[in-house]
Amino acid sequence: MARIPPSVLRRYLFGGHLPTGGCLRPLRHCRPTAYSLSAKRYHGTQVSNTSAGPGFPETTIPFRKQLKDEAKKRKAEGTGKKSKQDNQKLDDWELTVGIEIHAQLNTARKLFSAAASSINDTPNTHVALFDVAMPGSQPTFQKETLIPALRAALALNCEIQKTSRFDRKHYFHWDQPAGYQITQYYEPFARDGYITLYAHDGIAAEDGEEVRIGIKQIQMEQDTAKTISQPGDIHLLDFNRVGLPLIEIITLPQIHHPSTAAALVRKVQILLNAVDACVLGMQSGGLRADVNVSVRRRDSTSSSTHSYGGIQGLGQRTEIKNLSSFKAVEDAIIAERDRQISVLESGGVIEGETRGWTIGSSETKRLRGKEGEVDYRYMPDPDLAPVVIGEDLIEHLRSTMGVLPDEEILGLTNEYGLTTKDAMSLVSLNEGGRVEYFMNVVDEYLLTSAEAEEDLKAVGRLIGNWVLHEMGGLTHDLADEENPLNMTPEGDCVIPAKQLAELVRFLSSEKITGRTAKKVLSQLFAAGLTGKEETAEGIIEREGLWFTPLSEAEYAQLATDVLGGNTKVVEEILAGKAGKINFLVGQVMRADQDGRVDATKARVVVVKLIEEQRRSAA
Amino acid sequence: MSGFICSRCRSSLCRVMRVQTRSITRSIHKDSSPPPRHNLVEIDDLLSRPSWSVRSLLPDPDVPPSEEITPAKLHHLLRLSALSPPKSPEEEAQMLKILHSQLHFVKDIQKVDTEDVEPLQRIRDETEEGIKDITIGMEQLKKAFEKEDVKGRNRRPRRRRGEDVDTKDVEDWDVLGAAGEKVELAGGKYFVVRSGKE
Numbered sequence: 123m124a125r126i127p128p129s130v131l132r133r134y135l136f137g138g139h140l141p142t143g144g145c146l147r148p149l150r151h152c153r154p155t156a157y158s159l160s161a162k163r164y165h166g167t168q169v170s171n172t173s174a175g176p177g178f179p180e181t182t183i184p185f186r187k188q189l190k191d192e193a194k195k196r197k198a199e200g201t202g203k204k205s206k207q208d209n210q211k212l213d214d215w216e217l218t219v220g221i222e223i224h225a226q227l228n229t230a231r232k233l234f235s236a237a238a239s240s241i242n243d244t245p246n247t248h249v250a251l252f253d254v255a256m257p258g259s260q261p262t263f264q265k266e267t268l269i270p271a272l273r274a275a276l277a278l279n280c281e282i283q284k285t286s287r288f289d290r291k292h293y294f295h296w297d298q299p300a301g302y303q304i305t306q307y308y309e310p311f312a313r314d315g316y317i318t319l320y321a322h323d324g325i326a327a328e329d330g331e332e333v334r335i336g337i338k339q340i341q342m343e344q345d346t347a348k349t350i351s352q353p354g355d356i357h358l359l360d361f362n363r364v365g366l367p368l369i370e371i372i373t374l375p376q377i378h379h380p381s382t383a384a385a386l387v388r389k390v391q392i393l394l395n396a397v398d399a400c401v402l403g404m405q406s407g408g409l410r411a412d413v414n415v416s417v418r419r420r421d422s423t424s425s426s427t428h429s430y431g432g433i434q435g436l437g438q439r440t441e442i443k444n445l446s447s448f449k450a451v452e453d454a455i456i457a458e459r460d461r462q463i464s465v466l467e468s469g470g471v472i473e474g475e476t477r478g479w480t481i482g483s484s485e486t487k488r489l490r491g492k493e494g495e496v497d498y499r500y501m502p503d504p505d506l507a508p509v510v511i512g513e514d515l516i517e518h519l520r521s522t523m524g525v526l527p528d529e530e531i532l533g534l535t536n537e538y539g540l541t542t543k544d545a546m547s548l549v550s551l552n553e554g555g556r557v558e559y560f561m562n563v564v565d566e567y568l569l570t571s572a573e574a575e576e577d578l579k580a581v582g583r584l585i586g587n588w589v590l591h592e593m594g595g596l597t598h599d600l601a602d603e604e605n606p607l608n609m610t611p612e613g614d615c616v617i618p619a620k621q622l623a624e625l626v627r628f629l630s631s632e633k634i635t636g637r638t639a640k641k642v643l644s645q646l647f648a649a650g651l652t653g654k655e656e657t658a659e660g661i662i663e664r665e666g667l668w669f670t671p672l673s674e675a676e677y678a679q680l681a682t683d684v685l686g687g688n689t690k691v692v693e694e695i696l697a698g699k700a701g702k703i704n705f706l707v708g709q710v711m712r713a714d715q716d717g718r719v720d721a722t723k724a725r726v727v728v729v730k731l732i733e734e735q736r737r738s739a740a
Numbered sequence: 741m742s743g744f745i746c747s748r749c750r751s752s753l754c755r756v757m758r759v760q761t762r763s764i765t766r767s768i769h770k771d772s773s774p775p776p777r778h779n780l781v782e783i784d785d786l787l788s789r790p791s792w793s794v795r796s797l798l799p800d801p802d803v804p805p806s807e808e809i810t811p812a813k814l815h816h817l818l819r820l821s822a823l824s825p826p827k828s829p830e831e832e833a834q835m836l837k838i839l840h841s842q843l844h845f846v847k848d849i850q851k852v853d854t855e856d857v858e859p860l861q862r863i864r865d866e867t868e869e870g871i872k873d874i875t876i877g878m879e880q881l882k883k884a885f886e887k888e889d890v891k892g893r894n895r896r897p898r899r900r901r902g903e904d905v906d907t908k909d910v911e912d913w914d915v916l917g918a919a920g921e922k923v924e925l926a927g928g929k930y931f932v933v934r935s936g937k938e
Binding site: 228229230231235236237238244245246247248249250251254256265266268269270287292294296301350354355356357358359360361396397398496497499502504507508509510511512513514515518522523524525530554558561611612613 | 820822861862864871874875876877878880881883884885887888890891892893894895896897898899903905907910911913915916918923925927928929930931932933934935936
């Protein structure tokens with residue numbers, strides 16, 4: 123290491139300044155480090171020593187301020203990063219994206235062996251002879267794996283092929299003992315489906331209200347073993363996962379915006395969960411997405427000669443693997459699109475390669491180029507008979523799928539009067555338990571109805587607010603952090619539906635005020651957590667919370683007090699500013715601590731008093 | 741060939757000769773011109789010249805091997821097949837020679853016209869009954885459907901989880917017995933693979 127001049131050393135040790143250039147650069151261009159910039163320590167035990175050290179060229183400014191100034195400067199110059207919403211569309215270029223989703227099927231056993239499927243069991247305890255390719259072992263197709271696979275295909279509106287076959291995809295890797303993966307390359311079991319995405323699913327604004335993405339095919343295939351990498355190039359293998367059934371969903375290249383791509387992956391996960399086909403999500407590694415990205419110029423298609431799935435005129439595509447979250451999907455597509463455009467605009471050529479993405483990076487990295495391209499040598503697997511699916515099975519599954527998410531949201535918005543946003547929140551909470559609870563409360567509420575017909579939409583909106591927002595905000599020391607209401611997927615929680623319905627009924631029939639209702643709710647919550655049996659009525663009786671409306675005299679008293687305290691405003695009103703009456707009404711309402719003041723009555727009283735004043739003044 | 745023919749064979753042979761001569765004489769009498777002697781081919785002549793030889797399946801040793809398999813391609817193929825690369829140029833030349841002769845054989849086989857012939861994948865029972873046998877319908881999956889419940893107002897079927905799966909005779913064997921290298925950690929037993937260069 124070269125000898126460091128003492129002056130440089132002194133600057134660094136006392137002031138934290140690092141020299142930026144070579145020895146010929148003057149020392150006053152030293153680059154200040156973060157240490158030197160945080161002249162003031164906001165918390166800590168050390169005493170700052172900014173006064174020490176000779177020859178400080180500039181006054182040290184707080185680091186936070188410096189960052190803010192830099193951000194402001196960047197914004198003014200316009201070189202900052204574009205927000206995601208603005209980064210969706212480009213004028214000269216059209217982005218085309220196709221997605222391949224691999225999802226683990228929800229089955230009891232593996233695909234070609236009778237070993238049990240597991241998620242996080244003790245390693246290497248659910249392995250059959252065929253799973254580790256023991257010589258002489260044969261595959262036995264487990265028919266039960268067809269049920270979730272068919273449900274997934276039907277949920278994605280595919281045509282089920284009566285006969286489908288298995289093929290071998292050959293490549294060597296330590297996580298695949300047989301040296302080939304059994305998949306369905308030539309004849310998959312489902313083809314030609316589609317998925318409809320709506321604006322509330324989070325598609326790009328440029329895609330409008332709804333967009334339909336076609337699905338080329340869905341095929342069944344095997345999963346590989348789990349690898350735990352350790353330092354020193356050591357890898358530990360757990361073969362529990364090898365041979366588990368996966369479905370691969372291949373979409374047509376009809377996606378043109380990055381957030382639509384992320385929305386598609388999200389919606390597929392929700393759909394597969396709803397039909398019980400795949401219950402593990404992207405977070406737990408049960409759903410993986412690979413993305414194919416290409417760009418082409420909007421005006422001409424002369425240079426875009428590739429085609430896929432019947433769609434012509436596409437540019438050369440690259441594949442991005444290792445995407446582990448919805449955000450990563452969107453970010454990686456944006457980064458790859460920008461990279462491809464910059465390469466093409468500078469006259470380069472896109473190579474058909476495989477690239478990887480790590481969270482937090484700004485560009486995709488090449489994983490495998492043309493020379494590393496694998497020739498999979500697909501061939502029909504001679505050990506396996508074709509899969510012939512009976513028409514009765516398909517019909518049964520189609521008719522017993524239940525209400526799917528889109529229909530559920532539609533029902534909640536059309537019949538129960540909820541907003542789409544509220545409906546989506548409601549169905550996503552507590553694995554469907556919250557929406558069950560909501561409907562139970564509505565039913566109980568309608569039972570106590572005094573009138574013949576109640577407006578279901580108004581009722582739904584009212585109860586929706588209570589179930590979603592009021593109950594969502596309840597906290598207690600004894601409450602579990604993850605699920606404070608102890609809501610089960612069946613819709614049972616610490617506050618019985620009947621009690622909440624009763625409470626809301628009291629509120630809507632004006633027997634209690636809104637503030638009282640919230641108080642009673644938290645008391646019911648506490649009672650439920652501690653195991654006490656309480657009813658809404660019981661609590662209100664006990665605490666004397668029934669709403670007693672204010673008498674005329676009390677109104678008059680309150681109004682007089684308010685008017686007395688705001689003489690200037692009264693003068694303005696008498697002068698002609700009628701709008702200020704609202705201010706006085708608000709003051710009257712606030713005057714009563716218990717919120718018993720009714721706005722319309724208060725207004726009447728205030729107006730009366732003001733007219734009296736006007737008459738007495740005149 | 742022995743000169744002795746049993747009486748039964750002799751009589752059948754006589755019968756055949758008689759039919760032959762009768763047909764020849766008949767044809768002679770039918771046409772005015774002498775019949776073209778296609779069917780009575782000179783058998784000895786036919787058998788004296790071979791029309792095909794097994795040697796055609798092997799490349800001509802005098803012709804040098806074609807260059808379509810380059811050494812780069814050979815190495816690529818060896819990598820795909822997880823076979824070790826040649827250790828010397830002589831071994832590489834030998835590999836190329838063998839590969840060339842194998843390709844020659846394959847090209848010869850490919851000369852057969854297989855237009856409109858579906859490749860055979862497996863010899864199976866493709867009768868209607870055979871297909872009905874392997875059809876997977878409600879009957880075959882009855883047991884699996886019994887393990888599901890219908891949940892909620894949405895009437896969505898859900899598989900019951902946490903139930904025991906009978907894996908007798910499937911999972912109870914020494915899985916790590918054939919491991920080249922293994923390790924036992926707190927979590928369990930694992931196979932070990934090393935990926936660094938030796």
